[in-house]
Amino acid sequence: MLTHGCHETASTEHGLDLPVVALVGRPNVGKSTLFCAATGRFAETVNAPGTTLAASRRTVHFAEGDAYLVDLPGTLSLEGSPAGGGPFWRDLVEARPDAILVVGDAGDLRRHLPLALACRDLGLPIVFVANLSDEATARGIDVDAGRLSQLLAAPVHETIGRSGRGVQAAVAQAVSLARQRRARLAGAAPRGTVPARVYGPQLELQLDNLARTVTPGHSLGAAALDTDGWGMAEMVGESVISARGAASLRLGQALESARWRVAADWAEQVERRRDVPVRLADRFAVWSTSPWPGLPIFFGVTALVFGTMMWIGGTLSTLLTNAWSATVSPVLGIAIHSVVPQPVVAAGLLWGLDGGILGLLSVGIPYILTFYVLLAILEDSGYLTSAAVLTDRLFNTLGLPGRAAIPLLAASGCNVPAIYGTRVLPTRRERLLGAFLVTMTPCSARSAVVVAAVAPFAGPLAAVGAFGLIAAITFAAGLAANAIIPGRQPALVLELAPIRRPIARQVARKAWRRFSDFVRTAAPIMLVGSVALGLLYESGLIWYATAVLDPVVRGWLGLPSVAGLALVFAFLRKELALQLLVALAVIQLGAGAAGLGSIMSPPQLFVYAIVTSVSVPCVATLAALRGEFGWRPALAMCGATLAIALAVGGILARLLGTV
Amino acid sequence: MRVSNSELVTRVSVDRAPIQGRGRLVDAAVGRPRRVVAIDPAGRASLSPEGIDVGVEVSVERRLALGGPLIVRLGRTRLAIARSLAAGVVVEPAEVAKPGC
Numbered sequence A: 001m002l003t004h005g006c007h008e009t010a011s012t013e014h015g016l017d018l019p020v021v022a023l024v025g026r027p028n029v030g031k032s033t034l035f036c037a038a039t040g041r042f043a044e045t046v047n048a049p050g051t052t053l054a055a056s057r058r059t060v061h062f063a064e065g066d067a068y069l070v071d072l073p074g075t076l077s078l079e080g081s082p083a084g085g086g087p088f089w090r091d092l093v094e095a096r097p098d099a100i101l102v103v104g105d106a107g108d109l110r111r112h113l114p115l116a117l118a119c120r121d122l123g124l125p126i127v128f129v130a131n132l133s134d135e136a137t138a139r140g141i142d143v144d145a146g147r148l149s150q151l152l153a154a155p156v157h158e159t160i161g162r163s164g165r166g167v168q169a170a171v172a173q174a175v176s177l178a179r180q181r182r183a184r185l186a187g188a189a190p191r192g193t194v195p196a197r198v199y200g201p202q203l204e205l206q207l208d209n210l211a212r213t214v215t216p217g218h219s220l221g222a223a224a225l226d227t228d229g230w231g232m233a234e235m236v237g238e239s240v241i242s243a244r245g246a247a248s249l250r251l252g253q254a255l256e257s258a259r260w261r262v263a264a265d266w267a268e269q270v271e272r273r274r275d276v277p278v279r280l281a282d283r284f285a286v287w288s289t290s291p292w293p294g295l296p297i298f299f300g301v302t303a304l305v306f307g308t309m310m311w312i313g314g315t316l317s318t319l320l321t322n323a324w325s326a327t328v329s330p331v332l333g334i335a336i337h338s339v340v341p342q343p344v345v346a347a348g349l350l351w352g353l354d355g356g357i358l359g360l361l362s363v364g365i366p367y368i369l370t371f372y373v374l375l376a377i378l379e380d381s382g383y384l385t386s387a388a389v390l391t392d393r394l395f396n397t398l399g400l401p402g403r404a405a406i407p408l409l410a411a412s413g414c415n416v417p418a419i420y421g422t423r424v425l426p427t428r429r430e431r432l433l434g435a436f437l438v439t440m441t442p443c444s445a446r447s448a449v450v451v452a453a454v455a456p457f458a459g460p461l462a463a464v465g466a467f468g469l470i471a472a473i474t475f476a477a478g479l480a481a482n483a484i485i486p487g488r489q490p491a492l493v494l495e496l497a498p499i500r501r502p503i504a505r506q507v508a509r510k511a512w513r514r515f516s517d518f519v520r521t522a523a524p525i526m527l528v529g530s531v532a533l534g535l536l537y538e539s540g541l542i543w544y545a546t547a548v549l550d551p552v553v554r555g556w557l558g559l560p561s562v563a564g565l566a567l568v569f570a571f572l573r574k575e576l577a578l579q580l581l582v583a584l585a586v587i588q589l590g591a592g593a594a595g596l597g598s599i600m601s602p603p604q605l606f607v608y609a610i611v612t613s614v615s616v617p618c619v620a621t622l623a624a625l626r627g628e629f630g631w632r633p634a635l636a637m638c639g640a641t642l643a644i645a646l647a648v649g650g651i652l653a654r655l656l657g658t659v
Numbered sequence B: 001m002r003v004s005n006s007e008l009v010t011r012v013s014v015d016r017a018p019i020q021g022r023g024r025l026v027d028a029a030v031g032r033p034r035r036v037v038a039i040d041p042a043g044r045a046s047l048s049p050e051g052i053d054v055g056v057e058v059s060v061e062r063r064l065a066l067g068g069p070l071i072v073r074l075g076r077t078r079l080a081i082a083r084s085l086a087a088g089v090v091v092e093p094a095e096v097a098k099p100g101c
Helices: A031-039 A088-094 A109-121 A133-138 A145-152 A167-186 A201-214 A221-225 A232-237 A243-251 A253-270 A280-287 A291-339 A343-381 A383-390 A392-396 A402-411 A415-424 A428-440 A444-458 A460-484 A504-539 A541-556 A561-569 A574-589 A602-614 A619-629 A631-655 B007-015 B041-050
Strands: A006-008 A020-025 A056-062 A065-071 A099-105 A126-131 A141-143 A156-158 A271-273 A493-495 B033-039 B057-063 B070-074 B077-081 B089-093
Touching: A020 A031, A020 A109, A020 A167, A031 A056, A031 A065, A031 A126, A031 A167, A065 A167, A099 A109, A099 A167, A109 A126, A109 A145, A109 A243, A109 A253, A126 A133, A126 A145, A126 A167, A133 A141, A145 A156, A145 A253, A156 A167, A201 A232, A201 A243, A201 A253, A232 A243, A243 A253, A253 A271, A253 B041, A280 A291, A291 A343, A291 A383, A343 A383, A343 A402, A343 A444, A343 A504, A343 A574, A383 A392, A383 A402, A383 A493, A392 A402, A402 A415, A402 A428, A415 A428, A415 A504, A415 A619, A428 A460, A428 A619, A428 A631, A444 A460, A444 A574, A444 A602, A460 A602, A460 A631, A493 B041, A504 A541, A504 A561, A504 A574, A504 A619, A541 A561, A541 A631, A561 A574, A561 A602, A574 A602, A602 A631, A619 A631, B033 B041, B041 B077
Parallel strands: A020 A065, A020 A099, A099 A126, A126 A156
Antiparallel strands: A006 A056, A056 A065, A141 A271, A493 B077, B033 B057, B033 B089, B057 B070, B070 B077
16 A cells, blocks of 8 residues: 655556546645655645646556556636646546546535536546645534545545645555456446436436437437537547536536535535634735735735845855856866867857856856745745735736736746746736736846946936836836737636645745756757857957947937947847947957946946846747747737837937937 | 616516615625625636635625725635626625525
């Protein structure tokens, strides 16, 4: 009955004969934590709806033999579409489960039993897991598991996913039921489970009549149930689900209401309530959605996140940069020059390898990894849904739900992961609007450019003003985009997550997983971009761009030519926008131009900072946009940011009198 | 009973004898138990998977300012619901006997 360990399976073909157990449950019920406790491995969890975007599939080893455990995204019902695609039951059926482990909240059974009923209706054996039983006890709710098991006609296990208590027994029972079903199917006469009739005579009759039409051999089979071409008759024929299961999927909504009624009745019968004082966590959850003290909490948490990110990020960045330039840089320089004879190519490569990797080390690890850890803590604590509700009204004016706060917060660290983060938004329209705002939000590299270009020459107040202006531009652009992009925002319905203590191991693993995703996407582009930039710079080709850019840069923005070059080539490495500017200026104007102040006047620097920050995001962001939405929306967004940046820059130049 | 522009409320009040205290969830007093008697079909698809359906008891915990969402309690669960959706939910005081439907 014990797992001896597990491994992720690269291919499924070697184990087609293994019994399959699917994990099904509403979002935020601890399904992934349970999956992790059962398999000893990590699946991404979030104390917010909808984070298991794709199914993960693992093998578990039991003394009696192996089985597949499939973790599916949390869903509200079999008809719901948690991953934004087709209905959930199709994903479930595609996994071809032999048994379903339905995970529910022991403290809120009336909400979680409908899904168990729906799974049972499919004609597959189920095991119901009353998870989070520690939280239920703390809230004064005890579950009569024996009685519930009688009502459901299925095994019921009380578990605590966090500590793993009861998980092995539940999984083992599901595996054994799955194996039994496999054995029955292999035999001559497969026998389906016939659940008790709980929906009342009228619905049961409808179910019977529909089910009869898909019984193998019946002439009406395909016609009656396959109006949408989903192959229900085939599924029944191959015993993936029962005929009653196919009929229950067809009945859909009518049956779903009946399930909620049955669930409410059953929950009444099996719940024993004691009077207990309201938990501090539950009180905090209520506070966090009230204007007082919710708004101060919100601003406090936001300030804390940024303060921590800047402090830890800044410290780590300095440490890593110093370590790199003291140890690796000199060796790398000597090595490349000795291997590559052409000085131009060698210097270009050095830009890419030395500068590129250092850029990754000084921005990627310190700021982005730190941010991911903080974000994971916020997600797993459940606070993010409270914040999303509190800010919902504000984001509604931009056509977005409050949940958009998450990717936008992430965007101020780095736009690339934030664009992937827009997947938490329910519709494509919202994802597009969210991603557009993300590209307008200055990331840590662009913020650094704004601060360094404005603060020393025009004062810290001007820097604050620059950020205020960028925020205003972003808000206005968001309003415009909401008006332009056709469609309407769906009305909000969001379950507020309870406040929980995050599990340190899961926070660390999740942050690491997202970080490695970021490195995989951004690192190659940053390195290639750096090499390209280095070669253009070292070979002198970069100067040919001047002639093309001058009318816009000098004529419209009132900036020197070198600033235009820096603006254009910052596309490859945004955080180098200033270093590049100084380096180019020194070449063109001599050593006297080594300071920013000697290249441009304070008003010019202000314009430069705004245009750099608002205009076309970096190449890694463009790649992420293309990956998520395709070329056309990606280029349209970049074009829009460029147009906005040029328009604002030109107007500013005239207001500040630099043209 | 409050007269609203919701067609549904009109229909419910015409179909059945007006019951005192019946109204839209969006207007319901904070903290008082209410029973759902009808839901606008347009909003039902998004509300029923969250457990808000005819016959269910709910209460409004808070109305967020400036047209923000309602926080509705449904047993132990707390849901944030847009006002436009809550306007399509007809409720009556939970103490009143549930009408047969």
